[in-house]
Amino acid sequence: MIADLLLGPFAFGFMRRALAGCFALSVAGPPLGVFLVLRRMALTSDVLQHGILPGIAIGAAFGGLSLGFMGAGGFIAGLAVALLAGWLARATAGREDAQFAGVYLIALAAGVAIVSMTRGIDLAHLLFGSVMAVDNAALILMAGTASAALLGLAVIWRPLVLESFDPGFLRAVGGHGGAWHLAFMALVVLCVVGGFAAMGTLMSVGLMMLPAVAARHWAAGLAGQVRAAVALAVLASWLGLVLSFDADLPAGPAIVLVAGGLWLASLSLGPRESLWRRRSSRRTS
Amino acid sequence: MIVLDGLRCAHDGVAVLRGVSGRFMPGSLTAVVGPNGAGKSTLLRAIAGLHPPAAGSIGRGGLRPGQIALLPQSGSLDRSFPITCADAVALGGWPRRGAFRALPPADAALAAVGLHSAGGRLVGALSAGQFQRLLFARLIVQDAPVILLDEPFNAVDTATIADLLALVRRWHGEGRTIVAVLHDLDLVAHAFPETLMLAREPIAWGPTAAVLSAGNRRRARLAAGQWQAAA
Numbered sequence: 001m002i003a004d005l006l007l008g009p010f011a012f013g014f015m016r017r018a019l020a021g022c023f024a025l026s027v028a029g030p031p032l033g034v035f036l037v038l039r040r041m042a043l044t045s046d047v048l049q050h051g052i053l054p055g056i057a058i059g060a061a062f063g064g065l066s067l068g069f070m071g072a073g074g075f076i077a078g079l080a081v082a083l084l085a086g087w088l089a090r091a092t093a094g095r096e097d098a099q100f101a102g103v104y105l106i107a108l109a110a111g112v113a114i115v116s117m118t119r120g121i122d123l124a125h126l127l128f129g130s131v132m133a134v135d136n137a138a139l140i141l142m143a144g145t146a147s148a149a150l151l152g153l154a155v156i157w158r159p160l161v162l163e164s165f166d167p168g169f170l171r172a173v174g175g176h177g178g179a180w181h182l183a184f185m186a187l188v189v190l191c192v193v194g195g196f197a198a199m200g201t202l203m204s205v206g207l208m209m210l211p212a213v214a215a216r217h218w219a220a221g222l223a224g225q226v227r228a229a230v231a232l233a234v235l236a237s238w239l240g241l242v243l244s245f246d247a248d249l250p251a252g253p254a255i256v257l258v259a260g261g262l263w264l265a266s267l268s269l270g271p272r273e274s275l276w277r278r279r280s281s282r283r284t285s
Numbered sequence: 286m287i288v289l290d291g292l293r294c295a296h297d298g299v300a301v302l303r304g305v306s307g308r309f310m311p312g313s314l315t316a317v318v319g320p321n322g323a324g325k326s327t328l329l330r331a332i333a334g335l336h337p338p339a340a341g342s343i344g345r346g347g348l349r350p351g352q353i354a355l356l357p358q359s360g361s362l363d364r365s366f367p368i369t370c371a372d373a374v375a376l377g378g379w380p381r382r383g384a385f386r387a388l389p390p391a392d393a394a395l396a397a398v399g400l401h402s403a404g405g406r407l408v409g410a411l412s413a414g415q416f417q418r419l420l421f422a423r424l425i426v427q428d429a430p431v432i433l434l435d436e437p438f439n440a441v442d443t444a445t446i447a448d449l450l451a452l453v454r455r456w457h458g459e460g461r462t463i464v465a466v467l468h469d470l471d472l473v474a475h476a477f478p479e480t481l482m483l484a485r486e487p488i489a490w491g492p493t494a495a496v497l498s499a500g501n502r503r504r505a506r507l508a509a510g511q512w513q514a515a516a
Contacts, residue, residue, distance in 0.1 A: 038366060159384045162376050165366040165408075168357050172333045173380045174350035220407055222367045 006238075009245035018131040018198050018251060021142030022237035025207060028146035029191040030229035031153055033212030034222070035184065039164050042209060043100050044085050044185075048192055049205040050104035051081030053111030056126060056193075056201060061118045067137050071145075071193050074201070078189030081107065086181070111201075129200035129252035131244060138197040145194030152187045156180055161222070203252025207233055210259035217270025232262050286311050287332055287353075287431065287462065291341035294327050300339070301327050304486045309431075312460045314453070316467045316477035316493065320509035323483045325466040329355060329433040332464070345431075351380020354429035356420055358436055364409055370395065370419055371404035377426030394425040399448055414445035421449055432456060434465035438472070450476060470497060484508035 009015045036045050055077020056070045063069025084103060089096040115123045125133060134142075153160075159180040162170045170177045188208075195204025211232035218228035240255030247254070269276050287309040294302040302324035309315055317325045330336040332343060333355040345353065374391035382388055395404055398418040403411070411419060417437065424432060434453070438446045454476070457463055467473050473480055473493060480496040482488040484505040489496040 038363075156384075158376075161366075161368060161372070162379065164363060165368050165373065166357070166362045166376075168335060168355070168361050169376070170379075172335055172350065172353075172355050174334075175379065175384075220367060221369060225367060 005246075006242055009242055014132055014134055015241060015245060017136070017139045018134040019238065019241055021134055021139045021198055022195075022207070022241065022251075022255065023234055024143040024146035025191060025195050025204075026211075026233035026237050027230055028149040028153070029195070029204075029208035030211040030215070030233045031226045032149065032184070032188050032191055033208040034215055034225050034229050035160060035164065036188065036209065037212050037216070038222075042213070043097060044082070044089075045188065045192075045205045045209055047081055047085050047100050047104045047107075048078055048189060049201055050108045050111070052078040052189065052193055052196070053126065053201045054107055054114055055080075056196060057111050057114035057118065057121070060121050061114060065120060067141050067197060070196075071141055074193040074196060075189055077107075078193060079186060082185040082189060083182075086185070124250070125200070126196070127200045127202045127252075128250040129196070129198050129203055131198060131241065131251040134198050141197060142194050145190045149187045149191045149194070152183065152190075156183050156187075160184055199252035199255060200250065203250075203256045206252070206256030206259055207236065210256065210263045211236060214259075214263040214266035214270070217266040217272050217274050220272060232266070233259065236262055286344070286346045287464075288344035288346070289332075289341070290344070292328075292331065292338055292343060293340040294324065294331050294336055295339040296327070301485055302331070302483070305341070305483075307481070307487070307490050309462055309464055311430075311462055312457070313479055314457045314463045314477055315479040315481055316465055316473040317481045317483060318467060318470065318473060318497075319483035319488070319505055322485075322512065323505070323509065324485050325483055326358065326435050328483065329435050329464065329466060333433055348431060349380070351427070352429050353431045353433065354424050354427045356424060356432070356434045356437055358439070359413070359416055359420070364411075364416065367407055367409065369404065370400060370406050370408055370411070373408050373419060374422045374426055377423035377428075380427060380429070389426055391422065391426060394422040395419075397425055398422045398452065413440050414442045417441050417445060417449065421452055425452075429461070431462045432464075434463065436466050436468070438467070438469065446472075473497065485512060 010019055036042055052074035055073040059069040059073025085100060088099045092099060112123065115121050115126060159175060163177045163180050167177050191208060192204050195207060199207060211229040214232055215225040215229035219225045236255055236259035240258040241251060243249060243258060244251045244254035267274055289305050289307055292302060292305040293300060317328060319325055327336055331338055333353050334350055371391045374394050375388040378388040391404060398421050400415060400418050408419060437449060453463060474497060477493055480493040481490045482496050482501055482505055488505050489501045
């Protein structure tokens, strides 16, 4: 009965493809999210998810509904916005939040305007995703970007850790901190773009960030946080797709809602630094 | 040998160091002293290549960037980053191993600074003194011929100061060139043969006893009074 509820929806091919794609993104995205959280760049991910929309829309305007064109447009726009966000953060010495809000409002408005000028694109699908859209091409896009992002993270892991922990040391030993930061941002953009077909541009960052934010309630060390974030994201993908199927919701919001629920549960009841932990430690002390 | 020639450094267009010329001989052990804002940290960062000079030059005798090790002030690191002590220390091997080759083990260096069983702990769990020991362990792994220490004993307990000072003496005995920014003049007088007194420009540079004279200290104070009044 319960097995039927949790596994039944995957009798359909498009649900299996969506599940496989979301699992792939669950393995690649949340580790990047953990670094975004630790580097205090959670806001940057917000700017990115809005920033890629105009790129996808322009790609669609040029290449029709080809995933390749839309993905490439989104990737280029995402990189441009990442560069802009990095420049703003440096130029404002860390007080970039107002400028970030300006950037993503403009990007969102521009994206919506371009989409409405282009015939044949459903804005809601672009923003919030649709599992029905996960055909073989979309699955290859998701799995391909996830694989590339995962390999890329493995390559830049050590410099990224050092650049996060002690950027001055990396510069002093001639390690080119800026280049590693850029490579990291490119991987983040890659993952957000990879998720847009199934989850939409607005929601695909959710699968990257929410498990990463929740992970600190499960593990103290970096490797443990990465593992916890991946596990939570896999769970959110699976239960979210079931919810999307049963309640007839778009996939993106369903997955992000489940991931949000897991985050709230971790925040309240997780084994580390949760509200429950803090209360019980106060009572014993 | 580190050779400074007419070195001038600026922050936002304001000169915080000017007219610094002289040399740190190979194997020398030098303290850099002076009032707050005298440009001491800037001097170390400039030698380490982190602060490009506005004018003048720094000769590093053919040393590559990673061969001049800098112990930063601990505020410049993210101590809440969830990295283990063993990993943080092993990263001292970056200059020789780079981004991809295996890093050297950290156990011996951790033991040498008295953090025997801390390898698996996160750096965030360390006290200020233990964290300073950790940074010294990274210097051991880095194994550089020139070592720059920026306020190595600031906010550190006396037992830690004694242990770390012994380490500095050992490095000195091994023939490394060491430059340390320090505030405690008694410590400078008994442990550092050479001293450079700075007040945005060199006040004196040479044997410690001569440099720390009452006249030099008064000149440094007067200079500091001038730039504080100007600010």
